[in-house]
Amino acid sequence: MPTGTETIVYSLGDGCSITDIVIGKTYTGTIQGFANFGAFVYLNSSIKGLIHKSNMLMSHQEGDTVIVRVGNIRDNGNIDLEEIVISSYQIQPVVCKRRTTKLEELNKKVGRSVTLECQVAQVKQTSGPTIFTLVDESGTENAAGFIEAGKRAFPDVNQGDTVRATGDVMMRGGQVQVELARLEVLHGPEAKEVLDRIEQAIDDRAEPDEISLLIESPVLEKLKPEMRKIAKQIRRAVFTAQPILLRHHADADGICSAVAIEQAVVALINDSGGDYDTANYLFKRAPSKAPFYEIEDIVRDLDYATRDNIRFGQKMPLIMLTDNGSTEEDLPAMKMAKVYGIPMIVFDHHHPDEIVDQYLNAHVNPYHVDGDYGITAGMLGTEIARLIFPGVDQQVRHIAAVAGVADRSEAPERQQYLNLVAERYTEEDCRKIALALDYIQFYLRFNDGKELIKDILDLNGDHDRYRNMVDLLVAEAEFAISEQVKTCMPHVISSSLPNGAHLFQIDVEIHAHKFTFPPPGKTCGEVHDRLCQQYAGEPVVTLGFGPDFVVLRSRGVLMNIPQMVRELRDEIPGAGVNGGGHLVVGSIKFVEGMRKDVISRLSEKIGEFPTA
């Protein structure tokens, strides 16, 4: 049916479906292939019709553009086309609003074909198909691409890309899965529009609820905006399938801070439709022995993260540090994380060095708002946990009280947290939980002891087991401490300093049991406590030294340990002095051969500080 008059020829957009086609109208098409009875023609990227050979006017090759009139659309969806030849015509695009499906709607679309607009969160090759984890504003789902067993499907699509996916929704082993027909990377404004929409929606969902603090605290009020910032980033990570690695100081306060967060994150993952095992691979809690992020730890963490990234297509993690991460000593690790584009967030109650903030996406620290270490990490963790997932509130609120007791907080917040849970846990209960945590972590070393720690913190719903376990661990710990102290005390050397303070020295290397609980720092603390009782009301400094370190505990002397460290470094070259801690509690390292010089010079310095 050739025609010579000027005609409108429609160009069917990729978003259009068969219902957008009008019988009798004329369209551009592309020859896809040939059969005995005619030629198949694509009208857009997914709609195919047939020109029967009786309706073909010219000979063609695959890929040729043709102009066709739609003769009929049959009940079974087949489209009959007729080739036409026109001397003069005008092309008019048909733009169809794409009917994209949200991921949360997939379970209502089983057996149907859908179009999705998403971001790719993970690309995992299996021995069969390639699995793409897709994220949109409504949730997360897996989609499978298959080209050949064990071969990468859609190799141009990478993690982080914004894509348009077309495929069929199937049930596989009881799970919804999209079998991908097309997966197209979006670029330019189209990508931006989709991405902005997803980002905006996730950003909205990630915004924590407006909830009050558990207690009245001017310091915590001032920290609230930054706590919300941390909570939001954690929530974002969960919503975008980004793994979270939580590193914390391996003492009772650090454990408290991390476990509160763990409870909230796991609850949020499960609440967001996470599979039964999702929380196990998206969240890791790892105790750090040092009170900072050691190079050894970051190297191990990067090793695992890069392997998982390459082998399992997992995103690089979000790293969170609690009860450490505030000081210069964390810088090497922070710099390495930055090279790998790993975001890092910190909440801590150690005195912060300003320099770390350039590496952090958020940093909650009481010292930023005229607070001090009395607002312990466990208190902060409890409040942040509630912002992450308010539903854990009742479950975790006693953790703040335990943390306050554990770190001997002298802040008024301590008593408020204790009051909150007084019906279930006395102050003595909290002290015992804290000691039990310290004791078991000593034997767990670098393991998180997941369920044991939860038992001790009474988070597993078995109150009897909690009580029996804590009672047992406390009995063992107290026995071990009393044995250690009994062994040490006869070897304590006593002297008086010019400022009137008592100076006590104990060599924990040769006068205490090693490699057992209590470790040197705690041993020194226990000795110090007893000496303080003995010399009640007087200034007391206790030095517990080993071959290449000294632990300092003091009462009533206005020391400044970081300042002494700096001076010793300068005054005794070749002693390799470093270390630090708080102003009046800390530890100093040096080379073994210079111990005598360092200790004697240190004692002099201590004697120069005023007493309180």
Next chain:
Amino acid sequence: MPTGTETIVYSLGDGCSITDIVIGKTYTGTIQGFANFGAFVYLNSSIKGLIHKSNMLMSHQEGDTVIVRVGNIRDNGNIDLEEIVISSYQIQPVVCKRRTTKLEELNKKVGRSVTLECQVAQVKQTSGPTIFTLVDESGTENAAGFIEAGKRAFPDVNQGDTVRATGDVMMRGGQVQVELARLEVLHGPEAKEVLDRIEQAIDDRAEPDEISLLIESPVLEKLKPEMRKIAKQIRRAVFTAQPILLRHHADADGICSAVAIEQAVVALINDSGGDYDTANYLFKRAPSKAPFYEIEDIVRDLDYATRDNIRFGQKMPLIMLTDNGSTEEDLPAMKMAKVYGIPMIVFDHHHPDEIVDQYLNAHVNPYHVDGDYGITAGMLGTEIARLIFPGVDQQVRHIAAVAGVADRSEAPERQQYLNLVAERYTEEDCRKIALALDYIQFYLRFNDGKELIKDILDLNGDHDRYRNMVDLLVAEAEFAISEQVKTCMPHVISSSLPNGAHLFQIDVEIHAHKFTFPPPGKTCGEVHDRLCQQYAGEPVVTLGFGPDFVVLRSRGVLMNIPQMVRELRDEIPGAGVNGGGHLVVGSIKFVEGMRKDVISRLSEKIGEFPTA
């Protein structure tokens, strides 16, 4: 078809099937739902019929009780019901003896629906269905419950519950699996009856066969009842899918004792229809460095057990200690196990402290029946292994001989075990195997070295490899020992004690190679052996000391090491003395700074004991 006469209305019990229904009789039913053509009615919890709308008399809601007459049962199993209205009737229950299927019969029921009465041994959530491991008197099988992918099916059913399960028997990947339609927790007398039946049957199956000991031994005869008790508990654990954790002292005798048990347990698991990999996750053998259950070990074991319990729904394990577990030093670990309800059994030949028995379900120890350490753990293990699974007899009997030689047993049993296997292994072969075990375990550290150890014990069916490996390891071990001794001997300091004994002292910290084979204890033993040869017939005591420990070896002096330890503790406050061992062989720990005092006081004490 309404009727006014008094009728019997049957109430069909849950155990009844379609063949128990009689056409023409009248039954109570419950409306389950409606269709265009009528209403579906449940006659019991599983049998459904239809009242066609032409046969309905009244309007109903879901859940209403109705009285129906069975009009017809069609060939395809459809049941046609007619509603009736009766003014006066009498309800008569139809109790059908439930046709429960035993788990061992499932493979004959593929494609059919079955009812099972079982105990739940494990509840494991997968990314698809929830898997319930069921145990009854005949065996163990898995059943799958499905509600939604990754969601817990039958959330009210927990591990340990007694249940009635209904479902279809399917083949999945070639394995029989029950797809659960119902899973009902039984309570009260019904639960008790099922449980008693299962318990009784398992108890019967768990009872070891009546078999004789390999040798004639009054001591072993007296231990036999308690050995049977241990064997029975192990067999029970296997039959009820409870994991077994076997911790053993990491020396040759300890390895022998544990490997004999390992062979029997693995054979029993496989014989009981265990899957090819069942033995790998239900049985773990773990060497312990110390001759007792250290806190570090129990903490790690509890950490893993609680994780597996939560994440994989696995039962808490049965813990078995061999060649350790008899002494006070094991108490902290035993107390922790008790908090978690973990049963613990021990067989050992160290001198037992009575206090441990309150924590143990069974405890075989020759000292309980006037035997001594000459009945080694490996001998006990071999006999218990035969009780667990008699089929391993031929395979393991030489292990007892190796153990006797390894621990230098002076009991008459040693020669009898050697005689038993004399055709295959000479005493020298046994000595070499023992040395090879000690040598390789030193380098394996805390790994069980599963196949390597079996090769050395000639349990892998490759006699040439066994011989080559043992010859090689013995050559390496003897060379290392001779180098160590050559280095040490020039530094041995000799003196005479008041009781006429020779006292030899060697500082193994500074006069022996460290962190290599032989370790300090063995080094001291080798030095002692050579000194004993040199001073044949005379009393000899050798002390090998390090910074904070001393190893004692002696001949011909009637020492009592535990007593000396107690005295030293009291006499030298601040030395932190502890330790022990056998009467005349052992080791003592102290703090480094008090070594001189401890060693000198110890030497005095040794000099006060009579010589033999």
Next chain:
Amino acid sequence: MPTGTETIVYSLGDGCSITDIVIGKTYTGTIQGFANFGAFVYLNSSIKGLIHKSNMLMSHQEGDTVIVRVGNIRDNGNIDLEEIVISSYQIQPVVCKRRTTKLEELNKKVGRSVTLECQVAQVKQTSGPTIFTLVDESGTENAAGFIEAGKRAFPDVNQGDTVRATGDVMMRGGQVQVELARLEVLHGPEAKEVLDRIEQAIDDRAEPDEISLLIESPVLEKLKPEMRKIAKQIRRAVFTAQPILLRHHADADGICSAVAIEQAVVALINDSGGDYDTANYLFKRAPSKAPFYEIEDIVRDLDYATRDNIRFGQKMPLIMLTDNGSTEEDLPAMKMAKVYGIPMIVFDHHHPDEIVDQYLNAHVNPYHVDGDYGITAGMLGTEIARLIFPGVDQQVRHIAAVAGVADRSEAPERQQYLNLVAERYTEEDCRKIALALDYIQFYLRFNDGKELIKDILDLNGDHDRYRNMVDLLVAEAEFAISEQVKTCMPHVISSSLPNGAHLFQIDVEIHAHKFTFPPPGKTCGEVHDRLCQQYAGEPVVTLGFGPDFVVLRSRGVLMNIPQMVRELRDEIPGAGVNGGGHLVVGSIKFVEGMRKDVISRLSEKIGEFPTA
């Protein structure tokens, strides 16, 4: 249709198919079983026909031999047979050339039955079928045998057997898999023929391409035949699904040598049709802390290999040592590997002890051809990598340059390798990469740090990340070194030796930081470098000692460390001296208590060597 004349009766060989049968001819057969309508008869092991009961002449039992005439072969493949009885006949075998399929052709045979002739590379039991990994001259594929879930199919067939397999080719999860109907172990000449054919083909494929070296080097030219031998064995292992374990010295040169090989092996595995994860389980790279194969390492490696062998049916591995493996100290490990029949190959640039060669299948070492350690392991590894898989050439060639700089090679080859890559990497870049490798490996300890190491070596295609990571690590390393040196230098003790050399001594145990970077050996090297600058042009010897070791660095003194070690052993009995290294650089161990004697005698000896 009985007949009395002499007839030819054909016996159909197992290789024959239905198309080899001629209608009307007479064959021998075996009764397989009975149905209502007649008897089934096997004409060979796979072709079955039916004698309708109307055509049976006699009564038979299963297994009886019968003579039958082929009445008809129907379109559906059914064969109609008629029993005949003959008084006199002659048997004539029908030998059909077997139509075996090559494994590489399987993907064209989906849905069809095939016969394969292969070697069995792995036998892995799963919870469903038994998986046999088959290898023939064309490739590797899995075949599944099923008898009962979790039970071993074809229990007579073991790894290493030569087999004929018959089965159907299926697609399972998108992968080609053969479902085995028969699996027959071949013996005698038939096995030999198949094996020879496979061996010959694999041998041909394994032969490396003829390619030139990257640079002109007489030493490397002479090593080429042995390098080709190594490459061929690696290629063979890949083609026969044998795991490869690569152990290397954990310094920069050792890492370079191993990573070059890793890149080539992984590329070859993927190129040979390996599944996406094949490279992860067939290739392992493991750093060794000592510069030899320690007993601890071989024991761990054997432990894993024997477990994988038993549990997963995996072949015992090929072990490759790089930058170690040349010396007497490797002998114990080599002997153990030999007991387990594990082939071992080495390339190294340490001075070799001839005795190792009896344990090695190949050994590339420049000292074998008048070269020296200036031809570093990394250079050798780069050239061997190219022989293994030429496609990695461009990717790995800078590794040789980095290795040359890392080990301070003074060979002319160093500059040539640097020239090759000068446009992309300056000598300073290479120095920085080497230092970054040393630094990160210190913190990785025994982990291979797979992706991190590839990032540092710029092998991951992200040049910016490479540069940022190297810059960061170098900054950290240089700061740590400068701190260490600053601490050490004030404690260096200086003296003059009779031969005019300066002797410097530093106790790195008490005058350097421990357990941190730089470790003692590197600390000593850095101190030495600074002293050499200070005393430019003069002979300098630096001893860095700890409690039981001394590290030697020297310039301008013609020392012979191995000779001194031998002399010290003899001259100071009871010092337990051992150790070694190169002639002028090395380390010596001894027992702590004899340090003073050893160091003083060592100093004397050094003073006796001539200066250069």
